[in-house]
Amino acid sequence: MKLTSLDVNEIRDYIKRAPPRHKFVDGRIVWYTAVRLVWLADLAKGSIDDRINRRSGVVDVYEPWKPSPVYKACQRHRVNEWRKAGVRVVNRRL
Incomplete structure (x- = not known):
């Protein structure tokens, strides 16, 4: 499957929505490593990819x-x- 510009933009949009690596909350640093790894695993597993395909109109055969x-x-x-x-x-x- 060849990626069109719409697909590439959708993927970029999802990657930009990834959880941050860390944040400062009340002067302390909070790491979101576990959340980020789950999100990336979900992306690799295909569930987010399925949503991208649905939004871009690509249908699985x-x-x-x-x-x-x-x-x-x-x-x-x-x-x-x-x-x-x-x-x-x-x-x-x-």
């Missing part, structure tokens, strides 16, 4: 006919469990 890697891993695990139990698996599609 949903293809229900294609099995996901997680589904295939679950199916492979189930087949292996059947094999351990002595069941012969015929016509499996992985």
Whole structure:
């Protein structure tokens, strides 16, 4: 996916909203490291990225006919469990 200027501006907007590293409150310094790390992890995880895509009009492609890697891993695990139990698996599609 190629980033357009709108996407780049949206990302900059979210990064500018990041929690500050520290602030001075009543003459003391307060560190927001934990909050900032959670925010950055949320950004890397994709939830903020999903919001950016929704606001910019980019829609995720949903293809229900294609099995996901997680589904295939679950199916492979189930087949292996059947094999351990002595069941012969015929016509499996992985």
